Amino acid sequence: MAKQILRASVNDEPIEVLVQPYETLLDALRERLGLTGPKEGCGTGDCGACTVHLDGQPVASCLVLAMQARDRSVRTIEGLAAGTLHPLQDAFVRHGVPQCGFCIPGVLMAAAALLDSNARPSEEEIRYGIAGNLCRCTGYTKMITAITEAAASMQEGARR
Amino acid sequence: MSTMKTTRDVRGVGLSIPRPDGPEKVTGRVQYVADITPKGLLHAKLLRSPHAHARIVRIDVSKARALPGVRAVLTAADIPELKRKAPTRAHAVLAIDRAVFAGQPVAAVAADELAIAEEALDLIEVQYDVLPAAVDPLQSMQPGAPPVADVGTEADTSEALAHSAVALAKGEAPTKAVNVSQTSHVKRGDVAKGFAESDVVIEKTYRVPMVHQGYLEPHAVLAEWDTTGHLTLWASTQGSFNTRTEVADVLGIEENRIKVIPVECGGGFGGKIRALCEPITALLARATGRPVRYVMTRREELEAGMPAPQVIIRLKTGAKRDGTLMALEAETVLESGAFSGTVLAVSAVFLGSLYRWPAFDIKGSEVLTHKPSVAAYRAPVAPQTIFAIDSQMEHLARVLGLDAVEFRARHLSRPGEPMVNNQPWASHGAHEVLARAAAHPLWTERAAWKAGGNGGRLRGTGIALGGWLGGLQPTGATVKLNPDGSLSVLTGQVDIAGTNIALAQIAASAYGVDIEKVKITTGDTDVAPVTGLSAGSKTVYTVGVAVMQAAQDARRQTLEIAAGELEAAVEDLELVDGRVAVRGMPDRGITLTQIGRKGNLYMSKVPPVLGSAHPAFSQQAPAFAAQIARVDVDPDTGEVTLHDFVVVQDVGRAINPLAVEGQMQGGAVQSLGIALTEALTYDDKGRLTNPSLLDYRKLTAADLPNIETIIVEVPSPAGPFGARGVGEPPIVPAPAAIANALEDATGVRLTTCPMTPERIALALVERR
Numbered sequence: 001m002a003k004q005i006l007r008a009s010v011n012d013e014p015i016e017v018l019v020q021p022y023e024t025l026l027d028a029l030r031e032r033l034g035l036t037g038p039k040e041g042c043g044t045g046d047c048g049a050c051t052v053h054l055d056g057q058p059v060a061s062c063l064v065l066a067m068q069a070r071d072r073s074v075r076t077i078e079g080l081a082a083g084t085l086h087p088l089q090d091a092f093v094r095h096g097v098p099q100c101g102f103c104i105p106g107v108l109m110a111a112a113a114l115l116d117s118n119a120r121p122s123e124e125e126i127r128y129g130i131a132g133n134l135c136r137c138t139g140y141t142k143m144i145t146a147i148t149e150a151a152a153s154m155q156e157g158a159r160r
Numbered sequence: 161m162s163t164m165k166t167t168r169d170v171r172g173v174g175l176s177i178p179r180p181d182g183p184e185k186v187t188g189r190v191q192y193v194a195d196i197t198p199k200g201l202l203h204a205k206l207l208r209s210p211h212a213h214a215r216i217v218r219i220d221v222s223k224a225r226a227l228p229g230v231r232a233v234l235t236a237a238d239i240p241e242l243k244r245k246a247p248t249r250a251h252a253v254l255a256i257d258r259a260v261f262a263g264q265p266v267a268a269v270a271a272d273e274l275a276i277a278e279e280a281l282d283l284i285e286v287q288y289d290v291l292p293a294a295v296d297p298l299q300s301m302q303p304g305a306p307p308v309a310d311v312g313t314e315a316d317t318s319e320a321l322a323h324s325a326v327a328l329a330k331g332e333a334p335t336k337a338v339n340v341s342q343t344s345h346v347k348r349g350d351v352a353k354g355f356a357e358s359d360v361v362i363e364k365t366y367r368v369p370m371v372h373q374g375y376l377e378p379h380a381v382l383a384e385w386d387t388t389g390h391l392t393l394w395a396s397t398q399g400s401f402n403t404r405t406e407v408a409d410v411l412g413i414e415e416n417r418i419k420v421i422p423v424e425c426g427g428g429f430g431g432k433i434r435a436l437c438e439p440i441t442a443l444l445a446r447a448t449g450r451p452v453r454y455v456m457t458r459r460e461e462l463e464a465g466m467p468a469p470q471v472i473i474r475l476k477t478g479a480k481r482d483g484t485l486m487a488l489e490a491e492t493v494l495e496s497g498a499f500s501g502t503v504l505a506v507s508a509v510f511l512g513s514l515y516r517w518p519a520f521d522i523k524g525s526e527v528l529t530h531k532p533s534v535a536a537y538r539a540p541v542a543p544q545t546i547f548a549i550d551s552q553m554e555h556l557a558r559v560l561g562l563d564a565v566e567f568r569a570r571h572l573s574r575p576g577e578p579m580v581n582n583q584p585w586a587s588h589g590a591h592e593v594l595a596r597a598a599a600h601p602l603w604t605e606r607a608a609w610k611a612g613g614n615g616g617r618l619r620g621t622g623i624a625l626g627g628w629l630g631g632l633q634p635t636g637a638t639v640k641l642n643p644d645g646s647l648s649v650l651t652g653q654v655d656i657a658g659t660n661i662a663l664a665q666i667a668a669s670a671y672g673v674d675i676e677k678v679k680i681t682t683g684d685t686d687v688a689p690v691t692g693l694s695a696g697s698k699t700v701y702t703v704g705v706a707v708m709q710a711a712q713d714a715r716r717q718t719l720e721i722a723a724g725e726l727e728a729a730v731e732d733l734e735l736v737d738g739r740v741a742v743r744g745m746p747d748r749g750i751t752l753t754q755i756g757r758k759g760n761l762y763m764s765k766v767p768p769v770l771g772s773a774h775p776a777f778s779q780q781a782p783a784f785a786a787q788i789a790r791v792d793v794d795p796d797t798g799e800v801t802l803h804d805f806v807v808v809q810d811v812g813r814a815i816n817p818l819a820v821e822g823q824m825q826g827g828a829v830q831s832l833g834i835a836l837t838e839a840l841t842y843d844d845k846g847r848l849t850n851p852s853l854l855d856y857r858k859l860t861a862a863d864l865p866n867i868e869t870i871i872v873e874v875p876s877p878a879g880p881f882g883a884r885g886v887g888e889p890p891i892v893p894a895p896a897a898i899a900n901a902l903e904d905a906t907g908v909r910l911t912t913c914p915m916t917p918e919r920i921a922l923a924l925v926e927r928r
Contacts, residue, residue, distance in 0.1 A: 020275070036195035037188020039426075041376045042458035046853035049376055077188035085183065093182035096818040099826065100656050101185035102376040102426030108186060123866075131862035134853065136374045136427050137657070139825030140861040 008069045010035070011079025019066040025059075026050045028066035029076060037077035037105045041134070048133030051106035052076045058113035060132075077105035080112060087153050088112055091146035099137035107133045111147045119158075120151055171676070172669030173881050176818035179661040193380035193396050193423045194455045201382075202231055204444050204454035205277035206437075207267040207284050208464060209259035212293035212530040212846025213306060216257050216286060219267060223283040229276035232447040233284070234268045239443060241412050245313040249466065249499050249533050250406050250435035253443065259288070260308055260498040261532050262847045263464030270444040270452050293530040293846040297470060297495035300339045300529045307338045308498055308528035315342045315526070316501040341500040342526035346508050346580045349519030354487025358478030360559055365474045366548035368895065368913040369839040370495065372467045373537045374830070374858055377426020378458060379465070383442040384451035391442055392419045398428040398654055399693035404685045406435035407442060421684040422654045425694075429830070430536030431466055433695055434501070462851045466535030467840055469502050470495035471544035475511070475552050483562050485571055487519040488512060490548075494526045494541065499533035502526050503540045505581075509629065510545045512580035514590075515553065515571040522580065530846045536695065538827065539628045539888035543834055543895055546626035547913065550896035554624070555909055564900075565598040568625060586630075589810030589874030589884075590784040594625050596872055597786035597808040609790060610904065617792040617801075620905025626892030627784030630885045631696020634776035636689030637706035639667055639714040641769035643760045645738055645752035647671060647714070649680040651703055652691030657887060658819035659699040663707045665815055666700075666880050670711035671718075672735040673752070689774060697885025700815055701781055704880035706773045714771025718755055721766055725750050725758075781876035785809040785889035787828060789897045793905045798921030800836065800902070805894075806868040812876040812884030820886050825867040827890025833859050834891075835898040837914050 003018040010033060017032045029035040029052070038061055041049035045060040052061045053075040054068075080086045085093070088111050098104045107130055114121060114129035121129060126147050127140070135143070171177075184190045209216075221233040236242050236256040246252035255266045267284050271277035294300035294308060355361055382394040391413075397403045400420040408415045425432060437454050445452040456465070472493040478486040490511045494502040504524040512520040550568075557567040572594065573579075575587045597603060606621035613619040637651045649667045653659060664680040671678075682688070692702060715735070722740035723730045726748055734743050741749030759768030790804040807824045814820045837857040841849045850856045875882025895913050903909050908923045 022275070030195070031197070035188075036191065039192070039377070040194065040455075041378070042853050044458065044852055044854070047376060047458070077186075080187075085186065089183075089186040092186045093178050096176070096178045096182070096658065096822055098179070098182055098185035099658060099822055100376065100425060100427040101181075101190055102192065104185050105188040127861040127864070131860040134374075134376060134858050134860065136376055136429070136830065136858070137826045138822060139827075139829035139867050140864060141825045141867045142822060144861065144866065 004067055006066050006070055008071060009073040011075055021067065023066045024062050025064040025066045025069050026061040029061060035076050035078050039102055039105060041102065048110060049103050049106040051109040051133065053109060053113060056116065058110050077109060080108060086112065087150040088147065091150040095142045095146040097138060097142045097146050103133055103135040107135065107143060115151055115154065119155055123148065170668055170672055171674040172665045173815050175665065175816065177661055177665065177675060177816060178818065179658045190424050192377055192426050193382055193394050196382055196394055196423065198384065198451045200450050202270040202272065202448055202450045202452045203274040203277050204268060204270050204441055204452050205281055206265040206440065207281045209255060209262060209264045209266050211259060211288055211290050212262045212295065213291040214259045214288040215291060216255060216259060216266060217289050218287040220285040221267060224269060224280040227276065227280050227283060229272040230269060230280045231272065231450065232270045232444055233280065234443060234447060235266065241410065245310045247314050247316050248434065248501065250439055251410050253410065253439045261530050263460065263532055265440065268440050268444055270448050294339060295529060295842060295844060295846045297472065297493055297527040297529055301337050301525065301527050303337060305339055308530060309341065316499065339528040340525050341496060341528050342504055344504045344508060344524040346512060347521040351487045351489050351519045351521045354519040355478040358486040359481040360556065361476065361478040362552065362556060362559065363476040364552065364911050365472065366551065366911045368471045368544040368547060368834060370467045370470045370531070370534065371537065371834055371838045372462055372465060372840060372856060373429035373431035375427025375429055375431060378456040378461045379432065379437050380455040381438045381441045382451060382453045383445040385446050390417050390419070392421065393438055393442065394421045394423045395438060396425045396432055397422055398425065398432045398695050400652055400654065400685050401690055402433060402693055403435055403438060407438050410435070410439040411442060419684055419686045422682060425654055425656050428656060428694070429538045430540060430695060433693055434466060434535055436466060458853060459851045462840065462856055463848045464532050466533060468537035468540065469534040471541060473507070473545065473548040475548050477552055477556060479556055479560065481560065483560055483567055483570065485515065485517055488517040490522045492524040495529055496526045497529060497531040497533035500526060500528065502534060506541045506629065507545045508580050510542060511549050513573055513578065514549060516573055516577065520580065531842065538830060538891045542626060542628055542888070542892045543831055546624065546892050547895040547899065550624045550626060550893065551899050551909065551911065554900045555903070558903070565594060565623065569594055586780050586782055587877055588782040588784060589872055590625065590627060592874050593784045593786045593808050593810050593872050596870060597623060597788055600788060600806055600808070602788045602790050602804055602806055613792060617794055618905040619792045620901040622789045622897045622899065622901025622904055623786060624893035624896035624900055625784060625786045626889070626896065627782055628697055628885060628888035628892065629782050630701060630780040631698040632777040632780060633692030633698060633702060634774070635692045635703050635706045636774035637703065637710045638689060639671065639707065639710040639771040641714060641718060641752065641756045641759065643756040645756050646677045646679065647673060649678060649707055650683050650688060651707065652683055652685065652688030653699060653703050654694045655682055656694055657823055658816070659694065662700050662815040662819060663704060666704050666708050667711040669881065670708040671715045673738060697783065697888040700883050701879045701885050702777055704883060705775050708880045709773030709775060710771040713773060714769050717769045717771060718752065721755050721769070722750050779878040781812060781879050781884040783810055783812070783884040783886070783889045785893055787893040787897045789894065789901045791898070791901045791905060793902065793920060795906065795924055796921065798917035798919070798924065800917065800920065802832070802865060804865055806870065807890050808870040808872060809889055810872045810874045810884060811886050812879050813873055813882035814871050815881065815883050817871060820871060821869045823886045824869045824890045827887065828867050828894060829859055829864060831891045831894030834913055835895040835915060837916065839914055
C-alpha cells in the first residue's frame with residue numbers, strides 16, 4: 001500500500017508526514033513525530049493511556065486512523081502547556097499523583113478536556129470524566145483531589 | 161535570635177515531599193522502553209500457540225523468512241541453549257515440541273517494521289496435534305490427568321524465598337498425581353479432638369480465580385549486542401539484577417556480559433520480577449546483529465502474562481459457644497499454570513497463626529494446569545488467604561453472636577507467639593490497627609447505616625484485617641559528598657512507587673542535611689551496587705537501611721576529616737546547616753563544601769567522602785492493614801455500590817506520608833478489584849475468554865469513592881527510623897471486608913471472588 005501525506009496541526013505546529021493508510025494516530029504521533037507522551041496501554045480503546053485532543057475533543061488515539069487527523073488540530077500531553085506546567089500538571093505533582101506514571105498523560109488530557117467543557121465539575125463529574133482512563137497505582141483518590149484543586153485555581157486565575 | 165538547625169530537624173524523614181520526577185511524568189517526558197527507538201531498530205513479534213496443550217508436529221517458517229523486511233525468524237530448533245524440563249517460563253523461551261498453554265510462544269520474528277513482523281507471523285505454518293488439557297486445578301491433581309510438565313522438572317521455589325522468607329516442611333504429594341509440583345504440611349495438636357469438643361464447626365471452601373496484576377505498561381524490552389558479545393537490555397523490570405541473573409542463566413553467558421538498564425517501569429506489582437520476554441528478544445538481537453524491541457500487546461499480557469494463581473482453600477474451624485477457638489483444618493490449592501513458582505508458605509502462616517488455634521492441620525499443594533504460569537501479585541496469596549480466614553472468623557462470630565472485632569482481637573496473635581512453623585511472630589501492630597479501625601465512625605455507626613436504608617436496597621458494613629510478613633533481601637548503597645557539599649545516593653533500586661524520594665529522605669536525616677541537598681540515582685547493573693527487587697514491601701525496609709548506613713558512614717568520614725582540619729575531637733563536633741563546627745565554638749568550623757572540595761583537589765591529602773553499606777537481613781517486619789467497607793446492595797440485581805472505604809495501616813514510621821497514602825489507596829483499589837470485578841476466565845479447552853480490558857474489568861474512577869487513609873505507626877525494631885513495608889498490606893483485606901459487608905447487608909455469605917452482581921443475586925435467590 002502506498003503511504004499517504006498527513007498534514008495537520010500538532011501542538012500548534014504544522015506537520016507533514018508520510019503515514020500508512022492503516023496507521024493509527026497514536027503510532028503516527030509516537031513513531032513518526034517522536035511524541036511518545038501518549039502511551040499504548042491496550043490498543044483497543046479500553047484504557048485511555050493514549051488520550052489526545054482532536055479539535056479540542058478527547059479521543060483514544062489508538063482508535064483513530066492517522067489520516068482522520070488530516071487538516072485538523074491535535075494536542076498531546078507535550079503541548080498541554082507551553083514552557084510551564086498546566087495547573088492540572090502542577091496539582092498532580094504537588095499531590096504526588098504519579099506513581100508508575102504510565103496512565104498520567106492520558107488522565108491529564110481527559111481532565112483538561114473535562115475542564116474545558118465544565119470549569120467547576122463536581123466530584124462525580126470528575127470521576128465520570130476520567131472513567132475511561134484506567135490507573136492501577138493510585139486508586140484515583142489523589143487524582144480527584146488534584147483535578148478539583150486545579151479547577152478551582154484556574155477559575156481563580158480567570159477571575160483575576 | 162535565630163534558631164539553628166541541628167541534625168534532628170533537617171528536612172528529611174517524615175515529610176510529605178512530592179517525588180522529584182513528578183514534572184517529568186506529568187509532561188510525558190519520561191521514557192519507558194516502548195518510547196526508546198535507537199537507529200536500526202527492529203521490531204519483534206511472537207507466534208503463540210492457540211491451543212492449551214498440543215504436540216507441535218511441524219513448523220515451516222520458509223515463507224516468513226522470505227518476506228521482504230523480515231530479518232530473523234526463530235523456532236526452538238534455532239536456539240541451542242534451549243533445554244527440556246525448563247524450570248521457569250524464562251527458560252522455556254520457545255516451545256520445543258509441546259505447547260503447554262494457550263499463548264505460549266512457538267516462533268519469533270524480527271522485522272524492519274511491526275506490520276511486517278505481524279504479516280510474517282501469518283506466513284508461519286504450524287501443524288499441531290491437539291492434546292487433552294488440564295484446565296481445572298482440582299481435576300488436574302487427580303491421577304490420570306493430562307501431564308503438564310515433563311517428568312523430572314524441578315519445582316521452582318525462588319519466588320517464595322524472595323517474598324516471604326518463611327520456610328515450611330514439605331508435605332507428601334498424592335501418589336501418581338503428576339501435576340502436583342509442590343506440597344507443604346504443618347500441624348500442631350489434636351485436630352480431631354478439637355472438633356469433637358467444639359460446639360460449632362463451620363466448613364467452607366473459598367475460591368479466588370486467577371487475576372492479572374494489571375500494570376498499565378505491558379511487558380517491554382529492548383536488546384542490543386555489541387561486537388564483543390556484550391548484551392545491553394533496556395528493561396521494564398522490578399529488579400535489574402534479577403533480570404540479569406535470569407537472562408544470563410537462560411543464555412548460558414556470564415553476568416558480566418549483560419548490562420541491564422532499568423528503564424522507567426510502568427507498573428509491576430510482582431508481574432515484572434521474573435524474566436519473560438527478555439531472553440527471546442536478546443536472541444533475536446543476536447541473530448540479526450541489530451537492536452530489537454519487543455512490546456507485548458494487552459491481549460498477550462492477559463493471555464500469556466504471569467498472573468496470580470487461582471487459590472482454593474477448604475477451611476474447617478471449630479469453636480466453643482463462648483468463643484474459644486478449638487481447631488482448624490485447611491487445604492490450600494494454588495493453581496500455578498504451566499510452570500511451578502507459587503508461594504505456599506504464606507497461606508499456611510496466615511491460616512494457622514494469624515489467630516491462635518490450639519490445634520491445626522494445614523496442607524498445601526501447588527498444582528500445574530495448562531494455563532499461563534503465574535507469578536507474584538502484590539502480597540502473593542495473602543488476599544486470597546485472608547479472604548478465607550477473615551471471612552471464617554467473621555462468620556463464626558456471627559454464628560456465636562459475638563462482637564466480630566472483639567472476637568478477632570481476643571484471638572489475634574501477639575508478637576513473640578509462635579507461627580505455624582514455630583518461629584515467633586516478629587513485632588507487629590495488628591492489634592493497634594484493629595483497634596483504630598474499630599473506633600472509626602464507619603464502624604461505630606454501622607447500625608445506623610444499616611437501619612437507614614430505603615428503596616429496597618440493603619445496607620451493610622464490613623471490616624477485615626490482613627497483612628504481609630515482609631520480604632528480605634541483601635542490598636547495597638553508596639552515599640558520596642560532592643565538591644559543592646551536596647550528597648549523591650546510588651542504588652540499583654527500581655523506583656516505581658516513589659521509593660527513591662523516601663530513600664533520599666532517609667539519607668538526608670541520617671547524614672544531617674536537608675533533602676534539597678540530596679540527589680538519588682538508580683544505576684544500571686554495571687555501576688550500581690547489587691540491589692534487590694522492588695518487591696515484598698522491602699524497598700524502604702531493606703534498601704532504606706543500606707542508604708541509612710551508607711549516609712551514616714559518609715557522615716562519620718566527614719566528621720573525621722573535619723576533626724583533622726579543625727584539630728578537634730570528633731565527639732566535640734556538630735553538623736549544622738551544612739557546616740561542621742566545634743560545639744560551643746561556632747567560629748571554629750568548616751563547611752561541607754570545603755570538605756567536598758578538598759576531596760577533589762589536585763595534590764590534596766583529604767580523601768573524598770564515600771559512604772557505603774551492603775547489609776543482609778534476618779528480621780522481618782510484618783505489617784497489617786484493616787479496611788472498612790460501607791456498601792448497599794440491590795437484592796434483585798445484586799448490584800453493589802461502595803459508599804465509603806477506609807484503610808487503617810501500620811507503616812512503622814511514615815518516611816513520606818504522601819507516598820504512603822498513595823500506596824494505601826492504590827493497594828486498596830486493587831484489593832477491591834479482586835473482591836468485586838476481576839477474573840481471568842477460561843473455557844473448557846483452557847482458552848482465555850476475556851482477553852481485553854473491556855472484558856477483564858478493572859475498577860475505574862466512576863466505580864469508587866475516595867479512599868480514606870489512616871496511618872498507624874508502631875515502629876519496627878530493625879527498619880530505618882522504625883519503618884515497615886508499606887506496599888503490600890493494603891491489597892490484602894478488601895475481599896474479606898466486602899464479603900463481610902455483604903453478609904451484614906443480606907445475611908448471605910459469599911465464598912467466591914469476584915463477588916459480581918450475578919453471584920450475589922444468585923446467592924440471594926438460593927437462600928429464598
